[in-house]
Each structure stands twice: as C-alpha cells, then as structure tokens.
Amino acid sequence: AVGIDAAEQRSRGGGAERDAATGAARAAAAKKDRKMNGRAQAKAVAKAARKNGGDRDGDVSGPTATARKSSASGQSQQKKLKKSAKKALPGAADRNQLLNVAGADDNIELDELDEAEIGSMLPADTLDAVVKIYATHCDPNYSLPWQMKRQTQSTSSGFIVDGRFILTNAHSVEHHTVVKVKKRGTDKRYMARVLAIGNECDIALLTVEDEAFWVGAKPLRHGSSPTLQSSVIVIGYPIGGENISVTAGVVSRIEIQQYAHGASELLGVQIDAAINSGNSGGPALNSKYECVGIAFQSLKTHDSENIGYIIPWLVVDHFLTDYARNGRYTGFCCLGFSWQRMENMQLRESLKMTEDLSGVLVKRVEKTTPAAKALRKGDIVTHFDGIALSNSGTVPYLTGERIMFHYLVSLKFVGDHCKLKILRDGSPLEVEFELTQSTAPLLVPVHEQRRQPEYFTVAGLVFVVLSEPYLRSEYGEKWDFEAPVKLLDKLMYGYKKTPKSQVVVLSQVLNAEINIGYEYLANTQVLKFNGTAIENLQQLGKLVESCTEPYLRFDLDYDEVIVLQRDTAVAASKDILSVHCIPTPSSLGPLEPSVSPQCDSGNGEDTAAPRNAKANSLAVGNSKPSKPTGKQKRPKGKHEENKKHKTSPLSRSKASVASGDEAPQSKPSQAALDNLEADAGEASHTDAAFVQQEETKDALL
Secondary structure, rough: OOHHHHHHEEEHHHOOOOHHHHHHHHHHHHHHHHHHHHHHHHHHHHHHHHOOOOOOOOOOOOOHHHHHHHHHHHHHHHHHHHHHHHHOOOOOOHHHHHHHHHHHHHHHHHHHOHHHHHOOOOOHHHHHHHHEEEHHHEEEEOOOOOEEEOOEEEEEEEEOOOEEEEEOHHHHHHEEEEEEOOOOOOOOOOEEEEEEEEOOEEEEEEEEEEEEHHHOOOOEEEOOOOOOOEEEEEEEOOOOOOOOOOEEEEEEEEEEEEEEEOOOEEEEEOOOOOOOOOOOOOEEOOOOOOEEEEEEEEEOOOEEEEOEEEEHHHHHHHHHHHHHHOOOOOOOOOOOOOOOOOOOOHHHHHOOOOOOOEEEEEEEEEOOHHHHHHHOOOOOEEEEEEOOOOOOOEEOOOOEEEOOHHHHHHHHOOOOEEEEEEEEEOEEEEEEEEEOOOOOOEEEOOOOOOOOOOOOEEOOOOEEEOOOHHHHHHHHHHHHHOOOHHHHHHHHOOOOOOOOOEEEEEEEOOOHHOOOOOOOOOEEEEEEEEEOOOOOOHHHHHHHHHOOOOEEEEEEEHOOEEEEHHHHHHHOOOOOHHOOOOOEEOOOOOOOOOOOOOEEOOOOOOOOOHOOOOEOOOEOOOOOOOOOOOOOOOOHHHHHHHHEEEEEOOOOOOOOEEEEOOOOOOOOHHHHHHHHHHHHOOEEEEEHHHHHHHHHHHHHH
C-alpha cells in the first residue's frame, strides 16, 4: 500500500511537473515571438534610416546610431555565446538557458551557431566516434557437435579508441564469421577484424585495415570511474530505428555485479538510462564527453524497470592493458580458494580470533591452483595486500562505501602475486602465491574454447564434454531448472582435481541393431571404461581405440551399464556414421590457439545473447537480431565458442587436409607398402585401426 501511494504521489507530481513544463514552453514561445517581432521592427527602422541617408549626412544620433550600437553589441555577445555553447553541459535545461540568452538581444542570429553545438549539445566528433557493428554468427551445434547451426545476423554498437581500435561487447561478435562497421552519416560498411575477445568481462577489440575508415576519425577520451548520482549519456544504435540514439540518466549503484555473458563477478555500474537491444558495446559518457564505461546488459523482470548496467572504464582498462602486455587476452584472476563469512561471534571465538581481528574463513582450496601450496582449509584470511578484510569480506571503496574484496583481485593480472595475512590455529602468518586465470579451476566451463566441440562416437554411442553451452542446447533457456540435478551440481560446485579433468557425458544413443536396449540413455556421466576411471574425453577415446578385450564396458552414473562386443561395435560404427551423415567419428586432440577467420589472437569468446536468448533475468543480449532465427528441434538454446581442433587418432579424417595438412609427396618404398599389407592382414576387418591403415595406404599410393 505504501508503494502504491508513493507511486500515485510520484504520478501526480509528474503531472504537475509536466503541466509546469508545458506552461513554461508556451511562455518561452510567446517571448520568442515578441522578440522576433521586435527584431523585425529594428531591422525596418535601420533600413529606413539608411535609405534616408542619415549616415551620409554625418548624423550620429537617432535610429541609425542605435542600430549601429545594437549591431556591435550583438556581435560581441554572439561571440561570447558561441564560446559558452561549447562549454555548456548536455541537457535540456542548459539548452533552454542558452536559447534564452541568445534571444535576449535582437541582433543575435541563432542560425549562425553550429547545429552540433545547439541542436544536440554533443560535439560532432563525439557522435562520429560511435559506430554501428554488423556481425554474422555461426554457432556450434552442441547437441549434434559434428554440425554447425544456421548462420544469423545481428547489429550492435561500438566506439573508436586510441591506437586505431574499436571496442564493443564480446557477445556482439561471438562465433563471428564476418564483422563489418559503419560510421555515422555514411552508407559504406568496412570489414573489421577481431583482435581479442574477453568472455569474462564481455569486451571485444576490433580494428579496420581500410585506411579510408580512419580519415577524420577521432577516438573518444576516457575518464575516471563515475560516482553515485553523476550524469551519464549512453550512445548507440538500439532497436527502434536506424540512426544513432542518445539516452541520459544517472549512476544508481556501484558494486560487484554478475556479468551474464561470462558468468563472472566484476565491478559494475548500474544506471537508469535506457539500454535496449542494439545498445551493446556503445559508450557511456560523463558530462565532459569522456567515456566512463560500455553498455552491456540490463535487468528484465516483471518488477523492475530502467535498470541498465555499464562496464566501468576500470575493467575496460584492465582488458586493454592485458592485450598490450601479452598481445592477446589472458583473462582476470582468481584466488584459488572459497571462503565463508565470519559474522557469528561464536564462530570467531572457536577459531581463536580476538575482537580486534576480522576476516573470512577458507572453506576449500582448489588443488590445481598455486594457492594450494600456501593455504589450507580452516585458515582465516585477515588482509589482502595490506588491506584489512571485514567479517563479511568487504573492503573500503570510494567515500563511505564498501565493496567485496574480490574487487582487489580483479585489479591484478594473470601471473601477478598477492600477499595475504592469515590466522592459522591462532597464530598469525603471511603467505604469498601466484594468481591464476579465473576460469582455470572450473570443472565445467562456461564457454567452449573450441569452434567445434569435442565428441567421440563408437557403435552409435555419442560422448561429449559437459559445458554450460551444452546444457543450454539440450534444455533451452530454462536449462538451470530442467537439466539433471547431478549435472547441475557438477556445474555449480565442481572443481578440477587435475588440470585436464572433464565431465564426460553420454549425450545420446544413435539407435541401431547393435545398441538396442540402450536407446533410453542420454545425458548421463561416464564414470569408468573397462574398470578404468575416466578423467577426460580424450582419455576415453584412447582407451576405446587401444582396447584388446573382447567387450567394451561403460559404467555410467545411476549404476547404468553398457556392454558391447568389441569387434561387432567397431564394424557397426561405420554404417551408423553413414546413416546419420556424420563425417568423422570423433573430434579430439589438444586445443590449438583460438584463431577465428578474422581473429589474430584472443581467448575466444549479451548486449548479443539477444540474438536468441537471455541469461536468466539479466538480458545480455543487447545486440539486436536482423531477423528471426527460427526454432531448432534439437538443440533448443544458445551457445558459446571458439577454437580449432585436431582429429582423433581413431580416424585420420579428411579434416586434416582441410586444415592445411598436406599428404606426403615422395614415392613410398615397396617395403612400406608390404608392411601395410601385412598389418592389414593381421588386423580384423572389423578393427577401427584397419580404417586408419587403409586411409594411410591410400595417401601413400
């Protein structure tokens, strides 16, 4: 009831304000008409005086002299007005004030002022630095990993910065095949090249090689991080039209925010300016026209409105510095341990903490991070790099605010060291260790680092690596409600035991005579193969290839078991692949550097999840789609990205030729051919190795 009353009061107050504004506008129009009439009369008097020859007769009084003095004072005041117009702050109040001053003297002509200075109050160079980005996307099909999905198009925003670079959002160019940019006031679209993509911070770096694009282009200046209630202007190309759009608001909140695209937690700024699809990647400016952030997501729920978020320049600067140092994006850091608040007094007393101490309790240390050598479960972290931590894990920020101490970690770079003061068994200690990439210890990746996902097939059994894009593909946008609980538990709370740990899942069974009775199994974790625990998909592929036992036994979660005769399974695999038009039985091997068709370097990577999706209530999809993409029967959701692959030893497929590997050109010896013949004769015709040998033999011949 209080909320409703408050809303009614605001509505009534808003109506009164609108009425007052309307009255003021009418009064200003009437005043302008009177001044225009007075100006016309003054011109008529001056014209009549000149016609009567007052100047030639040496008359220094009367209408002619008055017109001269008025003209001189008008020119002086006009110069002052132009000078003040350039320094004026953006906003309707400043513009109205400027117009009132301009109309105060009848001899000042408003038409002589620059349109960019009075019309929009934004310098033309600032508007010209904002570009429109056209991207073509081709997403992997995670449910059918041997295929790619139908390509889609989207538009978003970007802006020019120093070094002939263009900044935009990572989700605006994810899975890109072609990226083009267009400057304001032109129709030509220039080919752009993606230099680096940061999924965690949702930032991408582009450049244009055509020199014509940079003619007259001026980069935006960057400013310091905004403060509460400071004014911001968001510029971009959102839905609703083709031309540039400008919205204004104020900073509402500054704290560690959830980045929907990267599923990471970094410093974020909440504003009340409208951020819609297509605004993604556009700059947020302060009152000095300095860039203080990048628009990237908004909150879309039934009980919220006008809640948008920008990436503060502090995070943007970290991204640019990282690229300048390493020539690629390496990512943000993580501490390598999980912690618990210590606000309960009894908890602190039991751990021998005095009243003057505060800190957080280490509840788990990730085995694959350097922190495992310095910390252990039960330690109490009291200081990070000399800054005291509160019992809730916050540190001072700006003036009078507090923020999670993860903010201090985000300021560092991968490979930097941190110093912690800890309390272990009541004794104070100081430890130091190296910081690793924030995504390194995660068991289930948030983004796929290959352009084609890993998969392995045998006898119609399709095995894949569990990832968030895979769950989204299988269960749609509500995957976090509909996916199996055990898989969600791995995603939320799973951490690697070894650097190469993966969750291997039986995705589906391509039904055939050999696997009848197993077709109901899907999306179930593989635990063992012939008694050997499975660490990753590549290991499973090698175990199956090298198996000499008569049966292939797969132990799955929920105590499910699959047993197949080895020779029969290998023989049936080729026919099953042919029926389902699967070109190769696997996509395995070590990852190569993520180099997309237009990307020299980067860590591969919503606002462009909007092409097809939203991330829970955070709409990281502020790139607008060019046209509907339609529905797919199987996969249902949106996916992530990006690295080339090598084929499995199980089959040297034609993919190796497509990737640039050349067949040997020298003529083979007869001994080599005889050895191949002998090997082929010894091996069973149903052995998978026979296929490889035959292909090698064909290549040699």
